[in-house]
Amino acid sequence: MRFRIAAVASLAALSLTACAGGGTPAATTSAPAAASGTELAVPTKPVTITFEEAMTIGTLKPAMEKLVADFQAKYPNITVKLQGDPDYATMYTKEKAxxxxxxxxxxxxxYESWASYFQSGGAITPISELAGTDTPPQVSTFYKGVQKDLTLGDGKTWMWPFNKSVLILFSNADMLKADGQSAPKTWDDYASVMKAVSKGGVTGSTIDPGSAAGATFGTQWFEILDKSDGGTLYDNDGTPHLNDAGAVKALTYLKGLKDANALATGKNYPGETALGAQKGAFDISSAAGYGFEKKTVGGKFDLGISALPTGASGPVNELTGTNIVVFKNATADQKAAAWAFLKFITSPAEQAGWGSTSGYLPVTPQALPLMQKFVAQNPYETAAVSELDTAFALPPFSWIFKCQGYEATAIQDVLDNGAAPADALNTAQTACTAAKTQG
Amino acid sequence: MKLASSRGIRSITGAGRAGRLARRALALLIGAAFVFPFYWTVVISLGRPGEFSDFPPVLLPHWDWSNWSRAWHAAPWLRLFGNTVLIASATVLLCLATSLLAGFAFGVLRFPGRKVLTVVVLSVLMMPGTVLIIPDYVLANDLHLLNTYWIQIIPWGASVFGIFLVRQFFLAIPQEILDAAALDGASRLRVLRSIGVPMVRPALVIIAVNVFLGSWNSFLWPVIMTSSSMDSSNTVQPVEVGLSTFASAEGTDFPGLAAAVTFTTLPVMAFFLVLQRQFIRGALSAAGGVRG
Known part of the structure; x- marks a missing residue:
């Protein structure tokens, strides 16, 4: 607990910022702003662009650096400076600041909700201002789920795809085989297998729902369960239905597993750690986490990978990962360079390289023929990318990020503190409704 | 009688020895509880792939140095370590100066509005830091302090806790001593230097240790206020930010993190082990100063 001079002067600082115009850089004139129907031309004079990103670790770092190196090799006059952040919650705080x-x-x-927040404050540039059209030709080459994920509530394209993935089911194939079990096809099967293998110190799976500060894969699993059974957590306009019967049923499903000692909660990728320690049989995680899962297992057993089980609504998956936004205060040259960068990184060749190195899924099917070696070594890839056509994203509104935090809190309350699913979700619904009202 | 007495002494001696043994065993147990996490971190850092997740945990290292090699090349550690030492040391010095001066003013000097000012300063304790981080960033940007050492030192160079602690120590000093010094012609600064500092030394030791630890472990503030690339040889970021490069949205490289934690903590441990006698002596003499 410390006294901070800055804290006392914060209001004065805000006033100063308003007076100073926030230090917005003046636009240069060499790259004309795109009028309607005019795509920004790649600048010819030297220009530096900055990219706030979180690809700072493991295979993600070299993959990110290769994208930048390839781009700079093609456009030597453009320098891309990476500004790495350790996690998404910190990145959001930093971007807002x-x-x-x-x-x-x-x-x-x-994320979509962040983009909505920035868009409502006039802080980001629509893609139409860069491409000269709201629907650049590249968009039609993306998987359908990815295409839908680029627009905000006004129906316009504000984002460009980047590190996209879906959830998949990792398992200890040897453990399942020894127990006479096979990879579950439906969520009911999954519950049965989880309960069957939970013995002798093994817990079916361990999840981390996240917290109010940010939801993680455990919460996304809850959202998938709800949708798999026909539920709708959010209307298209972002109106929450967190305490609907479907949501209560999904949370009751998780509670049932917990009560049967087939599900536990933890922090910091607990499912992956438990799986690696052979104390867990399953882990629901991002396809992009494959490299980490493999490292954690360390060849101790056969790591099974399969698509998520299905519910009454058939296969349902949720997009994970983020998009890229271009901020408004960039100069015209910087915007032009950024647009060149966005198009470059989503080209089939770069997507093939990015997907093969980082583990994220390519956003265009045109990349798959170029990454046959990777697909042969990672057979889950074909099934995972096919889900990019159908995977859903939550509605792109600023309060959704907070509401996912409330979902996470409700899940924690039920699984860790014994709260009744309906009560916990009522609390989440009230908080989310208030967040929506605040905008 | 004599025999019985001698038996009694022997019995007391035996009981004393047993008690001593029990105390040592307890101390050993508590010590092991503190040392084990660090030991296990070292074991993980030298373990084979996948070993860190084993249960029961592997307790002996396999001397696989590949994690160390990978971790060492992940960031400019010497630079980051130097940054941390510089930032933490400068923050401690600044904090000691401000705590001493403000504590002296609030505890000894008599001026109008002293109580109100004290309450205003203490009220800062009620403000959650995370709420202020965005306004703080805006202020730092306006003052051109982003990506500098200054932004990691100056805002933390005054501690409410430190001011409060020093003030309380000054309030405990008998007024007669201060009056006597004044009668002898000592200026306020002389009173502070010759009487105040020796008498509040225990408080200064506590503040120094707390501020140093807080600065050393600081993460959110430097990560928000600085953005130099980890590959940059002129980064101003501290070790804690470097350690965060082992975590991502998709997973954490625990063996790499364990290796980095080990080689960034070892110098601090070595420093303490070499100087622990001086630390303890300093603290004890400071405590003596209180009683005196």
Whole structure:
């Protein structure tokens, strides 16, 4: 607990910022802003663009650096400076601070709800301003689920795809085989197998729902369960239905597993750790986490990988990962360079390289023929990318990020504190409704 | 009688020895509880792939140095370590100066509005830091302090806790001593230097240790206020930010993290082990100063 001079002067600082115009850089004139129907031309003079990103670790770092190196080799006059952040919650705080200070990067990773927040404050640039059209030709080459994920509530395209993935089911195939079990096809099967293998110190799976500060895969599993059974957590306009019967049923499903000692909760990828320690049989995680799962297992057993089980509504999956937004205060040259970068990284060749190195899924099927070696070594890839056509994303509104936090809190309350699913979800619904009202 | 007495002494001696043994065993147990996490971190850092997740945990290292090699090349550690030492040391010095001066003013000097000012300063304790991080960033940007050492030192160079603690120590000093010094012609600064500092030394030791630890472990503040690339040889970021490069949205490289934690903690441990006698002596003499 410390006294901070800055804290006392914060209001004065906000006033100063307003007076100073937030230090927004003046636009240069060499790259004309795209009028309607005019795509920004790649700048010819030297220009530096900054990219706020979280690809700072393991295979993600070299994959990110290769994208940048390839781009700079093609456009030697453009320099891309990476501004790495350790996690998404920190990145969001930092991006908000940078926008507030008029010091935003040229581009940044952003979830749909973040993009909505920035768009409502006039902080980001629509893709039409870069491409000259709201539907650049590249968009039609993306998987359908990815295409839908680029627009905000006004129906316009504000984002460009980046690190996309879906959830898949990792398992200890040897453990299942020894127990006479096979990979579950439906969520009912999954519950049966989880209960059957939960003995002798083994817990079917361990999940981390996240917290109010940010939801993680455990919460996304809850959202998938709800939708698999025909539920709707959010209307298209972002109106929450977190305490609907479907949501209560999904949370009751998780509670049933917990009560049967087939499900536990933890922090920091607990499912992966438990799976690696052979104390867990399953882990629901992002396809992009394959490299980490493999490292954790360390060849101790056969790591099974399969698509998520299905519910009454058939196969349902949720998009994970972020998109990229271009911030408004970038100069015209920077915007033009950023647009060149966005198009470059989503080209089939770069997507093939990015997907093969990082583990994220390519956003266009045109990349698959170029990554046959990787697909042969990672057979789950074909099934996972096919889900990019159908995977859903939550409605792109600023309060959804908070509401997912309330979902996570409800799941924690039920699984860790014994709360009744309906009560916990009522609390989440009330909080989410208030967040929606605040906007 | 004599025999019985001698038996009694022997019995008391035996009981004393047993008690001593029990105390040592307890101390050993508590010590092991503190040392084990660090030991296990070292074991993980030297383990084979996948070993860190084993249960029961592997307790002996396999001397696989590949994690160390990978971790060492992940960030400019010497630079980051130097940054952390510089930032933590400067913050401690600044904090000691501000705590001493403000504590002296609030505890000894008499001026109008002293009580109100004290309450205003203490009220900062009620403000959650995370709420202020965005306004703080805006202020730092306006003052051109982003990506500098200054932004990691100056805002933390005054501690409410430190001011409060020093003030309480000053309030405990008998007024007669201060009056006597004044009668002898000592200026306020002389009173502070010659009487105040020796008498509040225990408080200063506590503040120094707390501020140093807080600064060393600081993460969110430097990560928000600085953005230099980890590959940059002129980064101003501290070790804690470097350690975060082993975690991502998709997973954490635990063996790499364990290796980095080990080689960034070892110098601090070595420093303490070499100087622990001086630390303890300093703290004890400081405590003596209180009683005196």
């Amino acid at each position: 940078e926008v507030q200070a008029g010091n935003a990067p040229t581009m940044g990773q952003a």
